[in-house]
Amino acid sequence: MLRQTTYLTKRYGVPEGWTLPVYERDGGYQQAKRALSMPREALVEEMKAANIRGRGGAGFPMGVKWSFMPWPPKPEKPHYLVINADEGEPGTFKDRTIMELDPHAVVEGCIIGCFGIGAHAAYIYVRDELHLSKARLWGAIKEAREKGYLGAKPFGIDYPVEVYVHTGAGAYICGEETSLLNSLEGKRGEPRLKPPFPAQAGAFGMPTTVNNLETIAAVPVALAMGGDAFSKLSDLHDQKDGGCRLYGVSGHVNKPGVFEACVGLTLRELIYDLGGGVKGGELLGVIPGGSSCPILRPDETVNAPDPKSPLHRWHGKNVLDVPMGVETYRALGTMLGTCCAIVLNKNTDIVLAMHNLMRFYRHESCGQCTPCREGSAWLFRILDRMVHGEATMEELDRLHEIADNIMGNTICAFGEGTAMPALGFLRKYRKEFEEHVRTKGKSGTGRLAL
Amino acid sequence: MATIKIDGREIPFEQGDTIIKAAHRAGIDIPHYCWHPGLSVAANCRMCLVEVAPPPGRPAMQLDILRWDPEKKDYVPARKPKLVPACQQACAPGMEVLSEGSDHVEEARGAVQELLLLNHPVDCPICDQAGECRLQDYWLEHQGTGKRMQQEVVHKPKAVDFGPTIVYDAERCIVCTRCVRFTAEVAKDPVLSVRERGNLNEIVVSPGRELDHDYTLMTEHVCPVGALTSKDFRFKARVWFLRSARTVCQGCATGCNAYLDYDPRTNVPHRHRPRDNEEVNKYWMCDEGMLSYKRAVEGRLGTALVGGEDASLEEALAAAKDQLAGLKDDPGRVAVVLSAQHSNEDNHALLTLARTFIGAKDLYVSGRPLGRGDKILMSEDKNPNTLGVMQLAGAPAPKPIASLFDAIKAGKYSFVIALGAEIEVDAKDAESALSKLKGVVTIAAHDGPLARAAHVALPATAWAEQDGTYVNRQGLAQKSERALKARGDARPGWELVAKLGKELGYAMTYKTLADVRRAMTPEAPAASRDADRAAKPEVSA
Ligand SMILES: Cc1cc2nc3c(=O)[nH]c(=O)nc-3n(C[C@H](O)[C@H](O)[C@H](O)COP(=O)(O)O)c2cc1C
Ligand code: SF4
Ligand code: SF4
Ligand code: SF4
Ligand code: FES
Numbered sequence: 005m006l007r008q009t010t011y012l013t014k015r016y017g018v019p020e021g022w023t024l025p026v027y028e029r030d031g032g033y034q035q036a037k038r039a040l041s042m043p044r045e046a047l048v049e050e051m052k053a054a055n056i057r058g059r060g061g062a063g064f065p066m067g068v069k070w071s072f073m074p075w076p077p078k079p080e081k082p083h084y085l086v087i088n089a090d091e092g093e094p095g096t097f098k099d100r101t102i103m104e105l106d107p108h109a110v111v112e113g114c115i116i117g118c119f120g121i122g123a124h125a126a127y128i129y130v131r132d133e134l135h136l137s138k139a140r141l142w143g144a145i146k147e148a149r150e151k152g153y154l155g156a157k158p159f160g161i162d163y164p165v166e167v168y169v170h171t172g173a174g175a176y177i178c179g180e181e182t183s184l185l186n187s188l189e190g191k192r193g194e195p196r197l198k199p200p201f202p203a204q205a206g207a208f209g210m211p212t213t214v215n216n217l218e219t220i221a222a223v224p225v226a227l228a229m230g231g232d233a234f235s236k237l238s239d240l241h242d243q244k245d246g247g248c249r250l251y252g253v254s255g256h257v258n259k260p261g262v263f264e265a266c267v268g269l270t271l272r273e274l275i276y277d278l279g280g281g282v283k284g285g286e287l288l289g290v291i292p293g294g295s296s297c298p299i300l301r302p303d304e305t306v307n308a309p310d311p312k313s314p315l316h317r318w319h320g321k322n323v324l325d326v327p328m329g330v331e332t333y334r335a336l337g338t339m340l341g342t343c344c345a346i347v348l349n350k351n352t353d354i355v356l357a358m359h360n361l362m363r364f365y366r367h368e369s370c371g372q373c374t375p376c377r378e379g380s381a382w383l384f385r386i387l388d389r390m391v392h393g394e395a396t397m398e399e400l401d402r403l404h405e406i407a408d409n410i411m412g413n414t415i416c417a418f419g420e421g422t423a424m425p426a427l428g429f430l431r432k433y434r435k436e437f438e439e440h441v442r443t444k445g446k447s448g449t450g451r452l453a454l
Numbered sequence: 455m456a457t458i459k460i461d462g463r464e465i466p467f468e469q470g471d472t473i474i475k476a477a478h479r480a481g482i483d484i485p486h487y488c489w490h491p492g493l494s495v496a497a498n499c500r501m502c503l504v505e506v507a508p509p510p511g512r513p514a515m516q517l518d519i520l521r522w523d524p525e526k527k528d529y530v531p532a533r534k535p536k537l538v539p540a541c542q543q544a545c546a547p548g549m550e551v552l553s554e555g556s557d558h559v560e561e562a563r564g565a566v567q568e569l570l571l572l573n574h575p576v577d578c579p580i581c582d583q584a585g586e587c588r589l590q591d592y593w594l595e596h597q598g599t600g601k602r603m604q605q606e607v608v609h610k611p612k613a614v615d616f617g618p619t620i621v622y623d624a625e626r627c628i629v630c631t632r633c634v635r636f637t638a639e640v641a642k643d644p645v646l647s648v649r650e651r652g653n654l655n656e657i658v659v660s661p662g663r664e665l666d667h668d669y670t671l672m673t674e675h676v677c678p679v680g681a682l683t684s685k686d687f688r689f690k691a692r693v694w695f696l697r698s699a700r701t702v703c704q705g706c707a708t709g710c711n712a713y714l715d716y717d718p719r720t721n722v723p724h725r726h727r728p729r730d731n732e733e734v735n736k737y738w739m740c741d742e743g744m745l746s747y748k749r750a751v752e753g754r755l756g757t758a759l760v761g762g763e764d765a766s767l768e769e770a771l772a773a774a775k776d777q778l779a780g781l782k783d784d785p786g787r788v789a790v791v792l793s794a795q796h797s798n799e800d801n802h803a804l805l806t807l808a809r810t811f812i813g814a815k816d817l818y819v820s821g822r823p824l825g826r827g828d829k830i831l832m833s834e835d836k837n838p839n840t841l842g843v844m845q846l847a848g849a850p851a852p853k854p855i856a857s858l859f860d861a862i863k864a865g866k867y868s869f870v871i872a873l874g875a876e877i878e879v880d881a882k883d884a885e886s887a888l889s890k891l892k893g894v895v896t897i898a899a900h901d902g903p904l905a906r907a908a909h910v911a912l913p914a915t916a917w918a919e920q921d922g923t924y925v926n927r928q929g930l931a932q933k934s935e936r937a938l939k940a941r942g943d944a945r946p947g948w949e950l951v952a953k954l955g956k957e958l959g960y961a962m963t964y965k966t967l968a969d970v971r972r973a974m975t976p977e978a979p980a981a982s983r984d985a986d987r988a989a990k991p992e993v994s995a
Contacts, residue, residue: 175651177651192648197495197497337518366652366653368651368652369652369653370651371648371651371655372629374500374501374566374570374628377652377653377655378569378570378572378573378653381653382572385603385605404521405522407520408519408520409565409569411517411534412517412534412537413500413503413566420517427520430520431529431531434528434529
């Protein structure tokens with residue numbers, strides 16, 4: 005159900021909304037101050053109750069992740085909070101708006117987060133191209149430090165906290181959390197083997213929590229409201245998917261952009277009510293949450309006769325009418341991902357669309373492990389031939405096989421992030437692909453943009 | 455002891471073992487490229503994927519995939535279990551692992567294999583690795599199909615000069631990072647790294663550097679494919695023509711276990727490479743040791759010398775008898791020089807001649823001078839058998855060769871009988887001192903100051919041409935096998951000693967190596983153990 009909120013976007017569009025005075029006028033930093041005098045367990049419990057599912061793509065419950073940190077912290081093993089603001093997923097552009105328009109929410113979230121996980125330092129890893137984001141974060145950190153909200157005694161409380169901005173160098177794979185940690189340490193940005201998980205050995209080998217930037221920015225709001233109340237904003241509170249979040253919509257819609265709403269919004273609402281409807285014709289498909297999420301067709305219906313399925317309530321309904329949630333989308337065979345949808349209208353050449361995405365994955369694979377390094381490149385090669393009208397039916401039949409063998413066989417989730425959407429395109433648009441191959445590309449519109 | 459099951463076979467594991475490690479120890483081969491027992495785990499090649507049954511009562515983790523149904527002419531959704539790399543997954547008691555017993559595993563390995571060869575040049579006919587290449591072996595075992603990608607492969611730098619010893623071919627490289635990890639973790643010189651990403655990845659040497667530390671040839675050795683080649687070995691031999699002897703490196707007192715690979719048709723040695731031994735060299739050798747195989751051929755004493763002129767063995771022995779005439783009158787005027795370069799067997803024979811028959815009291819020991827050592831493998835003592843000589847001789851310990859020349863200058867000796875070619879003191883001094891003596895007989899495999907100053911030099915076999923026992927710095931007595939046929943007139947050192955003894959009229963009866971070894975055993979030092987028993991099975995990782 006569409007319920008727009010302004011908890012996270014209150015200062016969007018407010019003059020100087022990114023500065024400390026405006027933030028404090030809205031009650032800013034009160035929650036950080038409060039958190040620092042709470043017992044740690046109470047804070048973590050509050051966060052668990054808030055049911056903030058990680059906004060970086062995997063949807064892991066944030067409070068639970070915090071509780072994984074070893075406790076109490078050992079003096080020789082300082083804890084770190086690392087904020088993932090790499091935002092490299094194609095079609096995703098929500099974290100950037102927070103950094104640009106409400107950076108103090110990030111800083112306040114970091115203070116609370118540090119306390120929650122026993123850290124005294126937070127690193128915000130920002131994609132280097134985001135110049136305004138970096139400037140606004142630096143500005144906010146400076147203001148907060150001058151006010152004494154950061155440093156040795158934030159708000160006069162004896163719990164030192166520092167927040168640093170670290171810039172990446174524009175590699176998608178550095179958004180994967182362990183790759184990010186390597187990059188943060190000055191190493192080659194490629195994923196680490198797990199275990200050990202970051203909570204055991206993360207940044208500089210120390211216990212670390214990695215949170216997405218939107219995840220941490222939601223913390224002050226959730227704390228102010230109370231965890232349970234925050235969670236209940238959501239239609240999917242019973243699925244432990246709580247609160248409100250940012251939704252992005254781009255591609256062939258009349259009003260692309262970032263919107264805030266309670267969890268439980270449907271794709272139809274996102275596209276038609278918030279995004280202003282499909283631009284230039286009918287809907288061909290929607291990539292729901294960033295390019296790694298398998299595409300949905302507008303003519304799909306939910307098949308969930310099992311009452312235990314998180315989708316059962318929507319059995320028989322159109323997929324566009326299912327609330328966008330971590331569990332619901334997983335059950336649909338796709339993913340909620342970053343909650344930023346890419347809309348394709350009927351004029352889109354689906355082969356070109358898949359070609360475009362596979363080019364991205366081929367280019368961004370770190371190349372560490374064989375299935376992803378070679379498989380992503382082979383997928384792209386075949387699609388490239390297809391786009392040029394050169395591919396054979398046999399090559400089309402090879403695509404799913406390559407993807408099948410990337411799936412699950414790689415070091416990091418990049419592999420699935422490549423294979424899942426590839427399989428999605430094939431399964432749902434096989435007829436179009438066949439037609440494309442048969443007609444040597446003439447059946448396609450040859451267009452991605454309008 | 456806790457166990458796991460691999461394809462139904464129960465094997466024990468030790469605390470901290472990964473599946474592949476436990477399997478390796480039990481002699482079960484799980485296919486792998488990037489894993490190496492002496493390096494950290496990278497788990498990047500994905501060749502070792504196995505299926506692990508979930509703990510009882512828990513569902514297996516399944517992944518959604520697609521299969522093509524030719525009947526329906528459409529995809530059908532399917533599921534497969536999540537496979538895990540055997541090189542990364544730790545063993546847990548009772549764990550059930552399917553390796554060859556799982557179709558999913560076979561499919562995954564076949565796919566990895568196909569992907570590794572996708573952009574590979576497959577230039578096996580001109581590749582030094584051919585015949586011992588995992589890409590070839592696993593193609594046969596796990597793929598067996600032709601290349602399905604018909605387009606031009608990705609091209610990358612070829613014949614890149616990495617330094618004085620190694621050449622790199624990025625097209626053949628499978629980016630397993632074994633070489634990178636070796637240089638960082640074992641050689642402690644992190645001079646290699648990965649550049650670029652995706653399928654453009656390649657290995658590079660740090661800017662401003664060359665691959666030029668003491669262990670560069672090991673990078674070639676750990677490379678599972680033909681991407682790194684050794685300049686020394688490049689284009690010289692096809693490995694299937696080579697035979698291997700289990701040798702002990704002669705480069706220093708560490709006594710690394712090695713294979714000497716040689717061509718039996720031409721009697722030419724081609725390379726020295728490590729033989730795994732956890733107690734001594736683990737999986738490694740240094741460059742100096744790996745290249746030291748050349749001494750089996752280079753600088754050899756091919757024939758006997760009498761007064762510096764070539765002579766037959768018979769002539770030389772007769773000349774030796776002449777030279778040493780009068781030796782029996784005063785054994786006190788005889789100095790005997792043992793050699794830390796020679797085996798226990800050779801030294802034992804000479805000791806027997808000296809003590810039992812001649813009754814000589816004064817023993818010296820010669821060898822190569824001290825060199826550079828390190829904390830990895832290399833010993834400063836550049837002789838393979840210093841400890842062996844000392845143990846055999848017992849008390850009083852043989853004196854260093856420098857003191858021999860002082861004693862000669864002081865007129866103490868008339869005769870010297872010496873084993874070995876090399877000495878650790880100035881060669882000119884040595885020659886001028888020795889030239890003053892009445893009789894100097896040397897038994898040596900190589901030309902050198904001791905041979906040159908001798909009135910008679912007898913040509914001994916090099917270590918590669920005879921079986922021998924060497925005691926390394928840890929006190930391990932290790933056997934080195936014969937690889938080559940003796941060059942020229944060379945005979946084993948112990949045999950020449952025996953012949954000389956006979957010529958001098960003593961009852962030296964050694965006819966075979968076994969005779970010598972039998973004679974040695976009762977007095978063999980307690981510390982010496984047969985390290986061969988500790989040597990690992992010959993499955994190279
Ligand atoms: C290839 C890849 C790229 C990723 N990129 C991002 C990213 O840009 N931003 C992000 O927050 N998470 C990204 N993630 C997810 C992170 O690994 C991690 O799950 C997340 O930062 C955890 O934060 P959260 O629990 O708050 O979502 C990526 C994951 C993968 C596999
Ligand atoms: S799956 Fe891809 S991105 Fe991830 S480690 Fe492997 S090669 Fe790198
Ligand atoms: S690396 Fe192996 S497969 Fe490649 S060319 Fe050399 S021998 Fe052939
Ligand atoms: S050069 Fe050889 S050892 Fe090094 S990464 Fe390539 S294949 Fe592996
Ligand atoms: S051996 Fe390479 S992944 Fe295990």
